[in-house]
Amino acid sequence: MPKQFLIGFLTLLILLLCQATAALDPTKRFDQYVIDTWSIEQGLPQITVSAILQDRDHYLWVATQAGLARFDGVQFRTYSADNTPAIRGNFIQDLLLDRQGQLWIATYKGLTRKSGETFFAVDIANAEKSAQININALSEGQSGEIWVAANEGIYVVKEHKLHLVQSTDQPNHDILTFENKVYVGTVGKLWLYEGSSLNEIELPDYYQQATINESIYYQDKIWLGTNKGLLILDPKTQKIVEFKTQSKLFHYPVDALGADSEGNLWVGTISGFYRIHGMQVTDFTTEKQNQDFKQVQAIFEDHEGNLWLGSYTDGIARVWSGRTLRFSADAGLQDPLVWSVAPSLSGDAVWVGTNRGLALLQDGKFSTWATPNQLPHPTVYTLLPENNQLWIGTRKGLTRLVNGEINTPAHNEIFSSLQINSIFRDQQKQLWVGTSDGLYQYSEQEVTKIPTNSQQNILVRPVTQLRDGRIWVGTQKGLFEVSNERLSPIGLENGLNDTLDVTAILELYNGDIIIATLSQGLFIKHNGLWHQLTERDGLPVNESFTLVKDQNEVLWVSGFKGLYQVPIEQLIEYLEKRRTSFSAYMLLSESGGIIGSQKSFCCNGAGNAKGFFKEGLLWYPSRDGVVLLDTRQIQLNPIPPQLKIERFFFDGTWHSISQDRVQLQQDQRDIAIDFTALSFRDPKSVQFQYRLIGYQDGWKMLDSKSQRRVNYTNLPPGNYTFAVKASNNAGVWNSEPAEFQFSIKPYYYESLWFYIVCIIIAGMLVSLWHKLRLRALKEKKIELEEKIKQHTAQLEVSNQKLQEAVSALKEASHTDQLSGLRNRRYLNSQLPSDLSHFEREFERLKTTGPMIFMLADIDHFKQINDQYGHNAGDNIIKVFSDEIRKNIREGDYAVRWGGEEFLVVFRPMPSAKSCELVERIRHAIECQSFAIDEKTSIKVTCSIGFSAYPFFEQEAHALTWEQTVELADHALYFVKQNGRNGWACFQPTEKTQVNSTIISQIKENLGQLVANEQIQIKTSIPS
Incomplete structure (x- = not known):
């Protein structure tokens, strides 16, 4: 099985155009690598894995005893004899990917070939179709032929059939092709097949009964794994020697061999896992050290540099270098819970404050320097290394280490009940101590507590000094500055608030300042203002403990959720709106659930000594020892994931995608599409965007990254292109999406010709309707016009009656009902406009004469009423x-002014005419007989007073018309006092003062005015 490892790896390198990846770091111990496992709980068909390889689409193929599994990093799909008849047996014993990209599957019942998406059974030449052989190993020859090691002999595939090359008396467990030679491992011997001859290569004496079950070409040698140990064959001399080692690997059964791109040879045994580099065993992990994954019997490196292991009992595991080195209990740390780290001022050592004492990490090992009973409190929460001494802050008090001995400082009783969060020495050599009860200034002579302006107690975390000498302090109630021996809050007027729990302070090269908070993100002081950055802006998390800047101006932010990095320049450009986003990448997280992050315990504590950067290395405390990151070695995955649209669901069945465009029928409107992205460094962090062009052209994010399926229901007919793209765990997206095209036929009533016919018919119907409508409207118009004429005539009659009624009503409202004369309402509505017109004409012409206001009163009217009654x-x-x-x-x-009094308003007339007109009225009244009833008549006289308006010709507005009426009333009163039945009028003289006081003067002193020639009286009453 493992001999295909090299061939598969070289093939992948060619396919990837030698693209560099981050393989396993050969300097790291195996227990420092990151290991993730998958087994039957995640969908692997069975726990025993005999082979692993990767095809050209980047799928992993896993051989088990219950069939073949295809793995995309998230989901397993099983191919077995039950669902794939070409696979004749479920015990899969070896896998091979040939140069053409075909997958060969060796089972205990025969051979299967997968070409494209189709599996083919490979029959044995010159044998019954049902004939079976038990195949143990496969290898591809120099000319592309497939060689087979089986229990029954050695076979080669020609024209898609198995041809027997050589039958053997022992089962053949391994096969390896090198140059034009074929090496076959069996019990007690190694066969060499060259040309057409089969020769035996002798094994060392100790291995005469050993079974060769693994082989690999590594460092110009062929390495053979046997059940009695590891052998090395020199292909030039064809000599076999033992691999000499002082480790337990010597003379120990070998189950798996595999090489990686960093030059490591990996050896799997039942007792543990070995790494050989430069012909030496450089690392070994026992089964006890790695309880979660044991008995490795398959090894493979994928295109991203991940090492995949197959176990006899635990499924598969992915191994990669990870981003950290961790120093914990296995390095001698007494308590793995670490709260503080600080660089030693001598050498490359690191001071480590743990939950139970003080330790020094040097050369990868811990030594204890202070036990719990030597300290005020067992927990060392903060540290400050200085020449010849180390300040130690605990959860209950302050102490120091001097010349290797704990030395209790002066005034330690002040801090005995306080948690020490920070110890800081400023440029003036002043020592500052941040505690759970505020900030203290410490010296051997005295300790001074720095009060706040409000005298409140606050918990202090970080303390630092800016380049200009100011001391800044982070607290649970915001950011403070030491000023005038007090703690004064700062930033409240330009972006900060007093609810911030400040955990770290960092001044940048340009004077900008960054502060970290416990839960509200980062705040950056830029151009005099504080700007808040949170998850909404693109930070992975809002929680942070420490801020560290490296040599490349990259900001490292740690917190209890993990560690992320972000370029400082990008943050500044984002604040200045020169970019819309920044690249903040989460490297470590406690949960491992944040995109791109490695699951790792990190980081602890807030305050000073919670992390530092030195010579390219970052050091952090964690709940599992000290975490080290080499910023120079961290490489984000540069390889975008390989996209694959796997299958298409319609009409109740899944279909493979084997044609450029799939044509669906009219009733096949509900579909589903399965797709994947092959990236194995961190499959849970793979993100997808997809769209269905023709239905939904905009890109959408896939809600569930693990589902890798989209569903569409009741799609309309048309042509569609489904497109999907993905990013790897470092956010690297595909340059081009994967696409799949399909069409849905329309029903006849959804077709274009149907719509055209419908439009034509609809147009004809609309035209007919329009004509009928025009005819109906014309008839309706004639009818309406006739009705309008009738209604108009009726309306004109109604309007005329209404106008008459309004006129009558207006007339009635302006007329005195008894006398038939106008009333005061008429006077108030009519007189202002008359006066305005008169005043304009009077000012313009001065020749029209004045208006006359005349008041007439019936003489002795009360006596008449009393004598003859009101009717009279x-x-x-x-x-x-x-x-x-x-x-x-x-x-x-004429206006009935009230009772028996009447007011007459005469339009302009010459002054001389007014007396004649008034006399005519008086005379007419005097000569008239007034009937009391049908038999009786009496004579009635009247008294009249009148006045000209304007009263003063030279000043028209000196008196109002109301005052003019009042003058007429005084003249009337003059007549009544002098015998009645006459008229009188007051006129000004040259001596009359032009003002409104003339009225009161006439009322009070008329005789004097006449005597002084200030008033002239014209009257009909004899003097």
Whole structure:
């Protein structure tokens, strides 16, 4: 079986164009590698694996005792005699991939060939079709012929049939072709078949009864694995010698041989697993050391440099170098729970603070320097190495190591109940101690606690000094600075807050500052502002403990969820919006569930001494010892996964994809497509994007990476292209997607011609409907026009009646019901517009004369009411109103002012005419007989006062019209005081003061105004 290892490996190298991969590091011990296993719980058909290889599509093929399994890193698919008749037996004993990419399968009942997606049984020439042989091993010759080692003899495949080359008296367990020679291993001898002759190569005496069951070409030699130990054949001399070693491998049964691309020869035995490099055993792991995977009997290296092992009892395992070296209990560490690490100032050693004491790691081994009972508390939580001494912070107190002895410092009682999270020496040689109860300044003479501005107690974690000398402190309540012997919060005004649990502080070369937090991501001070970065921006996790910068300006961030790296330059460009994302890659995670991460215990603690970088190496504490990463050796997987669309489901059956386009019938609308991506470094981190062009052109992420299947239901007819692409565990995507095309036939009612016919018919129906509709609309239009005419006529009549009613209503609202004259409402609505017009004309012409406001009052009206009754009074008011109407001009209007008082507003007239007009009205009233009833009539007189508007010709707005009416009322009062039945009017003189006080002066001192010639009275009353 293993002799095909070299051939398969070389073939893969050619196919990959010699693309470099990260193979197993030959300097690492096997127990430092990362091992993942798969067995029947994950779908492997059976636990015993006899052979493993990889085909050109990068599938792994696993030979078991219950059939052949194809593995894509996530799912196993089993081919056996039950579902693949060409495989005649389920005990698969060897596998071979030839130069044409065909897979050959050796079973205990015969040989099977897989070409493309089809399996073919290989019959024995010149024998019954049902004849069987028990095949143990396969090998491909120099000319491409397939050689077979079977219990019944040596065979070669020609024209797809097995031809017997040589029958042997012993079962043949192994076969290897080299140059033009064929080596066949059996019991007690090695056959050499060359040309047409078969010769025996003698084994050393001790191996005369040994069974050769494995062989491989390695370092110009052919290595033979037997049940009594390891032999080496020189193909030039055809001499066999023992592999001399002081290890347990000497004279120990060998079950498997395999070589990798780093020049290692791997040897599997029942007692353990060996590595040979440079003809020396360089590593050995026993079955006890590796309880999860034992009895290796198959070895293979894939295209990514992973080493695959097949076990007799435990299925398969993938082995790769991993990214770490771990130093724990096996290196002498008394307690694997480590809280702090710090570089020793002398040599390459590392101080290690554990859960139970202090240790020094040097040359891969731990030595104890302080036991739990020597310390204030067993747990060493932080460290500060200095010349000639090592400061030690524990969970309950502070101490130090001086010249190899624990030396209790002064003032230790102050710290005896405090957890020491950080110890820091600044540029001024001042020692700072961060504790669970705040920050302290320490010297041999005194210890000073640095208070906060609010005097609150805060837990301090990291303490550091910036290049400008400032001391910054991370706490559970934000970021602080030591200023004026106090802790003052900083950053609150430009992006930070007092809820941050700050775990680390790092100043960059350009003055920017990064702080880590326990659960809120990173904060970066850039251009004076703090910017928060979280998982939403692209960080793998928000939790972080330490910040370390390496020589390449890469930021390493550790926390209890693991460790990730991100280029600092990318972070700055992201903040400046010069890029939309940054490459943050998770290298280690506790769960192993974060994409791309290696499952590994890392990292512990927050504060100082929780990780450091030195000479390209990163050191971290963990709950399983000290973790070391060589940043110079970390290589992310550069190989994109090989894509494969495997099969197509429709019509209730899965179908292989063997044609360019699959044609589906009308009723085959529900489909499923299986696909995969072959990347074995970390299959759980493979991500997929897919789309169905013609239905859903945009790329979608596959929700479940392990399902690797998409389903579509009730697809419409059409032509479709399914495309899928994938990325490996390092986020490297395929340059081109894998594609698969299919079509779905339409029903007749979904076809183009059907739609065309429907459109034509629909067009004809629409045209007919349109014509009928136009006819109906025309008839309807005529009908509507007639109705409109009728309704219009009715509406005109209704509008005319409404206008008449409105006019009547308006007239009624403006008319006094008893007298028939206008009322005050009319006056208030009409007079303002009349006055506005008059004032404009008066200002323009000055020749039209004033308006006259006249008040007339029926003399002795109360006596008439008392003597003759109210009906008589009403009759008198009616007749009085009629007389006024008769004696005023058109355009003048009379208003019943109230009771027996009437106001007449005369439009502009010359002043001389006003007296004549007023006298005419008085005279008409005096001459009129007023009927009390049908038999009785009486005479009635009236008193009249009137005034011109404007009162002052030179100042039209000195008095309002209301004040003008008031002047007329005073004139009326003057008439009543002087005998009634007359009229009077007050007029200004040249001596009259032009202002509104004239009204009050007339009321209070009329006689004096007349005597002073300030008022002139015109009246019909004799003097």
